[in-house]
Amino acid sequence: MDEMNDQIRRVIREHGHLSVDIDSLADDADLYQAGMASHASVNVMIALEDAFDVEFLDSMLKRSVFESVDSIAQALTEVGVEA
Amino acid sequence: MTITAGTDAGLVAVARRIADEVAAPNAAEVDKEARFPAETVAALREERLLSALVPVELGGAGASLETIAQVCFELGRRCGASGMVFAMHQIQVACMVDHRGAGAPWFDDYLREVVAEQRLIASITSEVGTGGDMGKSVAAVSEPDAEGRATFEKQAPTVSYGPHADAFLTTVRRAPDAEPGDQVAVLTRREQMEMEPQGTWDPLGMRGTCSPGFVAKAAFAVEQILPVPFSTISAETMTPVSHILWSHVWLGIATDAFDRARAFVKAAAKRKPGEPLPAAIRLSELMSELSLLRAEVGLALREYCDLHAGDRAKLAEMATILRFNNLKIAASEQAPKVCQEALGVCGIVGYKNDTPFSVGRHLRDAMSARLMVANERIHATDASLLLIAKEV
Known part of the structure; x- marks a missing residue:
């Protein structure tokens, strides 16, 4: 799980354009409240698909699924990434 | 909203009569003088159409979105500005009906007031400094005081029928330190606001919507913030x-x-x-x-x-x-x-x-x-x- 969360955090650091350091946020912290804009969240989704070599389902492609490291990890688990 | 009930033929017939008998004969003048279609809105009030979307349990007609859409069409055929004012008002009502949340008595009470007083509601969503992105705000809700009262001040480049609305649904940042995209919507009554007009209103079309800019200042209770992001x-x-x-x-x-x-x-x-x-x-x-x-x-x-x-x-x-x-x-x-x-x-x-x-x-x-x-x-x-x- 730690390894997966580390990789999620790397993607967010690179593409999320947060207004704070991702290391200062807990796994359940709200990324939108930390400044991630809608456009940046799409780039995070694309980078996650690339980094984990998966495709999210349309039902997962919504704001709430990408609002925290935890919720992203759960979505990745649902599409078959092993924690 | 109740939206699967199909179209309420009675309400649509009433709207068609208002469109033909009130909106149509005034449409040219509303357009030429860029004036508010006051007669049409008065007729909509008289027939209680401003509260058509409010659920029955709060005293409204509980009309379907299909019905409201058909009314927009009928009004739009005779006077585009009248149709657009009605449409925008219903959008604010729909937001309150859908998102007032369980146990938010302020919004239930306000919707009852919309029914009883046929309040006309406008929105203040656009803002100077956001590049036209409704998903971002500059203005923010202030830190609430001990009585749970807060304020905001927002510079809006256009507020549709701003001079004529009874209340306003305004987007603002959730708190003074919130990010631009971390927004809430606040419903404030005109008497809770200071609306300072900015500029004039002499546009190409939709002239009767009377949508100049405003600096909007409001003081309100935190219960007036819709309880979802x-x-x-x-x-x-x-x-x-x-x-x-x-x-x-x-x-x-x-x-x-x-x-x-x-x-x-x-x-x-x-x-x-x-x-x-x-x-x-x-x-x-x-x-x-x-x-x-x-x-x-x-x-x-x-x-x-x-x-x-x-x-x-x-x-x-x-x-x-x-x-x-x-x-x-x-x-x-x-x-x-x-x-x-x-x-x-x-x-x-x-x-x-x-x-x-x-x-x-x-x-x-x-x-x-x-x-x-x-x-x-x-x-x-x-x-x-x-x-x-x-x-x-």
Whole structure:
């Protein structure tokens, strides 16, 4: 799980354009409240698909699924990434 | 909202009467003088149509979104500005009905007041300094005081019917330290606000919507903040319902332009029976353009109602956002096209402002469509979503 969360955090650091350091946020912290804009969240989704070599389902492609490291990890688990 | 009840024929008939008897005879003057369609709104109040969407348990008519959309169409046919004022008011009501949350008595009470007093509600969503992005705010809710009272101050470049509304639904950042996209929506009464007008209102079309800029200052109780994030309100209700109701107004405008072109061709055919009539061919071409618009607008309404009644979570999905964004782009480009081609059918008598076949007002009103959340901005959003959405 730690390894997966580390990789999620790397993607967010690179593409999320947060207004704070991702290391200062807990796994359940709200990324939108930390400044991630809608456009940046799409780039995070694309980078996650690339980094984990998966495709999210349309039902997962919504704001709430990408609002925290935890919720992203759960979505990745649902599409078959092993924690 | 109750949105699967089908169309309430009685309410639509009332709206059609108001459109024909009140909106139509005043439409030219409303347009020429850029004045508020006060008679139409008074008639809508008298028939209690401003609270049509309010649920029955709060005293409203509990009308379906289909009914409201049909009313927008009927009003739009006779006076685009009247239709747009009605549409925008209903959008604010829909947001409150959908997102007041359980145990939020302030909004239940306010909706009862909308019923009893037929309050007209405007929105303050655009803001100077956000580049036209409704998903961002500069203004913020202040830190509440010990009594739970807070304030905001927002610079809005346009507030539709701002001088005439009884209350305003305003987007602001959740707190002074919140990010630009971390927004809430606040409903404030006019008496709780100071509205300082900015600039004038002399636009190309939709002149009766009377939408100058304002600096809006408000002091209110925190219970007046809708209890869910604006991002949710926007995705599930405000954006799709706006696109649906606006596009019904635009369809109404385009339909009347078509009807005027048709009346012109019929009159010409009567004058010269049996002679070939090039305008008649153009009219037939125009009908197919209008039917494309009607199909997109009607289908989007049905799709939204199905999702809203069934799998509401799907409204937040990117594929769904793309779908209702596409409605806005398609309808806002097709409606002025129909009006322009109606002008091509009618020729000079359509171009003149004082004939039964005038379509200048229709064309000017319809041209506002692409600016109401600029199509370029929606295309930019869609371009981004298309990179990740799967089935669209």
